[in-house]
Amino acid sequence: MVLPMKNSKKWYIIPYYLWIALFVIAPLALIVYYSFFNIEGNLSLENYEKFFTSVYLFMTLNSFWYALLITLISLLIAYPTAYILTKTRHKQLWLLLIILPSWINLLLKAYAFIGIFGTYGVTNKTLEFLGIGKQQILFTDFSFLFVSVYIFIPFMILPIFNSLEKLNPSLVYASQDLGASSWTTFRKIIFPLTIDGVKSGCQAVFIPSLSLFMITRLIAGNRVITLGTAIEEHFLITQDWGMGSTIAVFLIIIMIIIMVLTGNRKRGV
Amino acid sequence: MKKLSKWSVFYLCLVFVVLYAPIFYLIFYSFNSGGTMHNFEDFTLDWYKELFHDSRLLIIVLNTIIIALLSAAISTIIGVLGAISISMMRKKSMRDSVLSLNNILIVSPDVIIGASFLIFFTILGIKLGFFSVLISHIAFSIPIVVIMVLPKLEEMSPTLVDAALDLGASGKEVLTKVIIPYISPGILAGFFMALTYSLDDFAVTFFVTGNGFTTLSVEIYSLARRGISLNINALSSLLFLLTLILVIGYYFITKRANKQMGVK
Numbered sequence: 001m002v003l004p005m006k007n008s009k010k011w012y013i014i015p016y017y018l019w020i021a022l023f024v025i026a027p028l029a030l031i032v033y034y035s036f037f038n039i040e041g042n043l044s045l046e047n048y049e050k051f052f053t054s055v056y057l058f059m060t061l062n063s064f065w066y067a068l069l070i071t072l073i074s075l076l077i078a079y080p081t082a083y084i085l086t087k088t089r090h091k092q093l094w095l096l097l098i099i100l101p102s103w104i105n106l107l108l109k110a111y112a113f114i115g116i117f118g119t120y121g122v123t124n125k126t127l128e129f130l131g132i133g134k135q136q137i138l139f140t141d142f143s144f145l146f147v148s149v150y151i152f153i154p155f156m157i158l159p160i161f162n163s164l165e166k167l168n169p170s171l172v173y174a175s176q177d178l179g180a181s182s183w184t185t186f187r188k189i190i191f192p193l194t195i196d197g198v199k200s201g202c203q204a205v206f207i208p209s210l211s212l213f214m215i216t217r218l219i220a221g222n223r224v225i226t227l228g229t230a231i232e233e234h235f236l237i238t239q240d241w242g243m244g245s246t247i248a249v250f251l252i253i254i255m256i257i258i259m260v261l262t263g264n265r266k267r268g269v
Numbered sequence: 270m271k272k273l274s275k276w277s278v279f280y281l282c283l284v285f286v287v288l289y290a291p292i293f294y295l296i297f298y299s300f301n302s303g304g305t306m307h308n309f310e311d312f313t314l315d316w317y318k319e320l321f322h323d324s325r326l327l328i329i330v331l332n333t334i335i336i337a338l339l340s341a342a343i344s345t346i347i348g349v350l351g352a353i354s355i356s357m358m359r360k361k362s363m364r365d366s367v368l369s370l371n372n373i374l375i376v377s378p379d380v381i382i383g384a385s386f387l388i389f390f391t392i393l394g395i396k397l398g399f400f401s402v403l404i405s406h407i408a409f410s411i412p413i414v415v416i417m418v419l420p421k422l423e424e425m426s427p428t429l430v431d432a433a434l435d436l437g438a439s440g441k442e443v444l445t446k447v448i449i450p451y452i453s454p455g456i457l458a459g460f461f462m463a464l465t466y467s468l469d470d471f472a473v474t475f476f477v478t479g480n481g482f483t484t485l486s487v488e489i490y491s492l493a494r495r496g497i498s499l500n501i502n503a504l505s506s507l508l509f510l511l512t513l514i515l516v517i518g519y520y521f522i523t524k525r526a527n528k529q530m531g532v533k
Contacts, residue, residue, distance in 0.1 A: 016351030115306030
C-alpha cells in the first residue's frame with residue numbers, strides 16, 4: 001500500500017522511529033558499552049576475562065544443559081499433544097483451552113507449585129499413600145524442570161499445531177496407501193514437513209529458559225543458576241553492572257546463533 | 270475422520286489435567302480456613318475479606334491496571350502509526366530491516382530488556398517508579414501491536430486508498446476514515462495483547478520498578494519468597510476470573526469484528 005503524502009506530513013511516524021532509536025538500539029548499545037567497564041568503573045576487558053574462567057563457563061554450560069533438557073522434554077510432550085489436537089472435533093476451542101493457562105500470571109503458577117511440591121503438599125501425600133514416603137521435591141532439579149516445562153509447553157504446542165494444520169493430509173494418505181507404516185509415515189512425511197513449527201517452538205522455549213530467573217529462585221531455591229539468574233544478581237544484588245552486561249552480551253550472542261540455526265529457510269525448500 | 274484412539278484421549282486428558290491442576294489447586298485452597306496449602310480444614314471466605322481490606326494491596330492492583338491500560342493505549346497508537354509507515358515502504362530491504370529491529374524486543378529475553386532499560390533510565394536520570402515502569406511497558410508492547418496490525422494493512426487493497434484520494438480526501442482523512450476503520454480488528458487484537466503482556470510482565474518490571482512502586486507480579490514474587498500465604502491464593506482466583514473474562518471478551522470482540530468485515 002502506498003500513500004502519496006508529502007514528507008512534511010510524515011510527522012506521525014516520528015514516535016515509532018523514536019521508539020526504535022531509544023528503546024531498541026540505545027539499550028542494546030548501552031549493554032555492550034557497559035560490558036567494557038569493571039566494577040570500579042574503569043575501562044577494561046576484565047569482565048570478558050572473568051567470563052572465560054571456569055566459574056562462568058561452567059555456569060553457561062549448566063544453563064545450556066537445563067535449557068536443552070527443558071526444550072527436549074517440552075517437545076516430546078508437545079508434539080503428540082499438538083498432533084492429537086489437530087484430530088479433535090472442536091480443535092480451535094481445545095487449542096484455546098491449552099493456551100489459556102499461559103495467560104495466567106506466571107508468578108501465580110510458580111507459587112502454586114510451592115504448595116504442590118512442598119513438604120506437606122499433595123505430591124508428598126500421594127507418595128506417602130503409595131508407600132514411597134516423603135521426598136524432598138521442592139528445590140530439586142526435578143521440580144525446576146517440571147515447572148519450567150509446565151510454563152513453556154503452550155509456546156511449543158502452538159507453532160507445532162499451526163504447522164500440522166498446514167500439512168496436506170493427502171500426503172499422509174498417499175504414504176499409507178504406498179504401504180508405509182505409521183512410524184515411517186511420521187518419520188519421513190509428517191515430521192519433516194512440520195519441522196518449521198518444531199523449530200519456532202524450540203526457539204520460543206530455549207531462549208527464555210536460558211534466561212529464567214524467577215523460577216530458579218522460587219522453585220529451585222538458588223540451586224540452579226542460569227544466565228538469567230546471574231544477570232539479575234549482578235544488576236540488582238551485587239551492583240556489578242559491567243559483569244552483568246558482559247553476561248547479557250553473551251546471552252544476546254547465543255540468542256542470535258539460535259535464531260540463525262532455527263530460522264526458517266523457506267527459500268531453499 | 271478416524272476416531273481418536275483411547276490412548277490419544279487419555280494422553281490429551283492427562284495434559285489438560287496437568288495444565289489446569291495447579292490453577293485449581295490454588296483456587297481450592299483459597300477457601301481453606303487452615304491457612305496452609307495442605308490441610309483443608311473448613312470452608313471460609315476470610316482470605317477474600319482480608320484481601321478487600323488490605324488497602325496496600327488494592328492500591329497495587331489499581332496501579333497494575335492503570336499501567337496496563339495506559340501502556341496498552343499508548344503503545345497501540347504508536348504501534349499502529351509504525352505499522353502504517355512500514356506498510357508504506359517501497360524498498361523491501363528497508364522494510365525488512367525495520368521489521369527486524371521491531372522484532373528484537375519480542376525475542377529478547379526479559380532479563381536483557383529489564384537490565385538494559387535499567388541502565389538507560391539510570392543514565393538519563395529518570396527516577397525509577399511509576400514512569401519508568403509505564404515507559405518500559407509501552408516500549409515492549411509496541412512491537413506486538415505492530416505485528417498484530419501489519420497483516421491487516423497488507424490485506425487491504427490499495428484501490429481503497431486510491432478511491433478515497435480520487436474522491437478528494439486529504440491524507441489525514443484517508444488515515445482516519447479509510448485505513449483505521451479497515452484495520453480496526455487488528456488494532457483491537459494488538460490492544461488486548463499489549464494489555465495481557467503488561468498485566469503478566471514480571472521480569473522487566475522487577476528491574477525498573479525501584480523501591481516505592483510495585484505491580485502485582487512483583488508483589489506476588491516478594492510474598493511468595495516469604496512462603497505461603499493464602500491471600501495470594503484468593504488473589505489468584507480473582508485474577509483467574511479476570512483472565513477468563515478478558516479472554517472471552519477478546520474472543521467475542523474479534524468474532525464480531527470478523528463478522529462485520531464479512532458483511533461488508
